[in-house]
Amino acid sequence: MPDFTIKALTPNTFDDFAALVERNKGMFSGCWCTKFHPDCPEKGQSAEGNRTLKQRLVAEGIAHAALVYDGDLAVAWAEYGSPEELPDIHHRKEYLATAERLPDYRITCILVERGRRGQGLAAIALRGAVDLIAQAGGGLVEGYPHDTAGIRKKNSSFLYNGTRAMYEHEGFAYDRPKGQGNCVMVRQVAPSTPTPNRSSPPVRGDG
Template identity: 80%
Template sequence: MSDYTINALTPETFGDFAALVERNKGMFANCWCTWFHPEDRDPDTTTEDNKSFKQRRVDEGIAHAALVYDGDLAIAWAEYGTPDELPRIHHRKEYLATAEQLPDYRITCIQVERVHRGQGLASVALRGAVDLIAQAGGGVVEGYPHDTGGVRKKNSSFLYNGTRTMYEREGFTYDRPKGLGNCVMVRKVAPAQR
């Protein structure tokens, strides 16, 4: 895994992110990893609208992700941000009814390019997001993976945020269920030493 590097999604790396998404046909119905952002755009968006919306948010510094690189090629990512940046989570009503407090950061989507799946890159992306959060000052981080009971029951294409087991391996602890097949995982991330 040491051959992979992590870079933050920034205006300078947006082209690498765009190339990754375009190679994979927009990921999840051409979402461009915009679904979890606020609903401040037309709901009848096109693929190009989603791309433009994502790029604007990156340019404004209100969209974050850890990009996993193999050499110069971005091959995976983990989207993260504050609850204000990423308010649209699945099962939100249930989540809010059972939450004692909101986290400082959320990890909402982890994607690995199809041809690179099965190599542990979702974990690399998750670690990359945690490292970037630490560099930003750390805090309480939540993820919302699929709780498969330790058994892969779903095609990896549908595990948009990894599995509970993967989060546990990366130091997250189980907090509570969320919906029928997901859960809330929590980790306190210390600020990075400067």
């Protein structure tokens, strides 16, 4: 089995991330993993516009991800960030109506290179995101995977944030359903280095 390593998405690793996305046709119709970022004029206009937007957000330090490397090649990633960085989640109105508080971080997208799926890379990416969050001070972390219990088979191409079983294996607990087929999973992540106490952001109305 190869030895996989984790690197944070930064301006120094953006080209590796870009190469991974380009090999996989922009991921989800040229999204470039911008779907969950705040709305702006560039977002959703074109694949090239999404690429430019993602690169700008990374340069400004307001787009985060854990990249999984096989040698020098990035082969998977897990996007994470604060609710302010990633507000545009699926089923947002329902989510806000049932939330008691917002998390410190949310994990919104986990994707693995085509041809490399089924090797456990999604779980490695999730673990990498949790580790990077711990290094940043930890806190309450949410993920929104697919709850596939009772479903015979689901195409891995549509599992944009992994499965409930994978999150449970990585120490997350089920909180509540979200939309049709997704759920909210939560985990309190301890800081890997001492950090001042942080308060949770309040729940805000949609829009």
